[in-house]
Amino acid sequence: MVRFKHRYLLCEVVAEDPRCRHCIDERAVTTAAKGALARAHGDYGLACCSIAFTVKYLNAYTGVVLLRCRKDFYRLLWSALPLVTHLESRGQRHPCFFHTLHVGGTIRSCQKFLIQYNRRQLVMLLNSCTNKEERESIQQSLLGCFLQEAEEEQFQSGEEEDDCADTD
């Protein structure tokens, strides 16, 4: 089948300032990524990666961003992301950097990875939390996700893995 293939880059916006998280929006991320592309790869890189460039998913609380670009040029975008130094929105500058977590061929594969990653992060947070209330809330959310995982496994025991066709 002839179709346009994409790559989805799952990134985390890491910033020291906790207020930065609330100022993350799609436009700021797009401008920052395109600015970095223009600096690193010039007009050619900017034009190549802007063909099918979108921010597919954005979570302002955890700072997770899902970027999409064409499969032929995902390396240009991937190599330009470490050059992002700040996000600008509403006239405010927040220093931050992009930490790329996963590159996938489909949104579903990135979602699977994100779920596993969040579970691991919860476990790490549990080990490092100081407050008793925090500990209880993290334990509750962990219990919640392990119960859900057990239910999912029951449902999926009969299905075969037929969504690995898109990892190209």
Added chain:
Amino acid sequence: MAEGGAGEPPPPPRAPLERLVLKNAAEHHYLRVSLEFPDGGVRLNAAHFKQLVVSALKELHGEVGAALPVDVLTYDEKTLSAILRVSSSGFVKLWSALTLLGSYQNRKCAFRVVQTSPFLLALSGNSRELVLD
């Protein structure tokens, strides 16, 4: 009746046929270029020329392009022509950047690529400029 082969020494064993194919392209590509100013009257020394080439690369291909190892092997100030050397992986980037360079210090200019070759020796003669008496 002669038993032909009995007394002759056995033929020497044939060496197995060995074929070596080297697909390594040359490390560098060489370009003979000349810079043209339609309005004329511009002087550039070798350092300015190299800076122009690197700025063309930077405009089209960014920092990665500007970091491409380009060398100006010869430069003639009167005719503004030069021989450039570039690593083969960056050949397309350099040629496309030279093609799309439009101006130098607000003056229109154009790069003409006269000859290219992976071998420097091939640039010594150009059959297009051959004059037959």
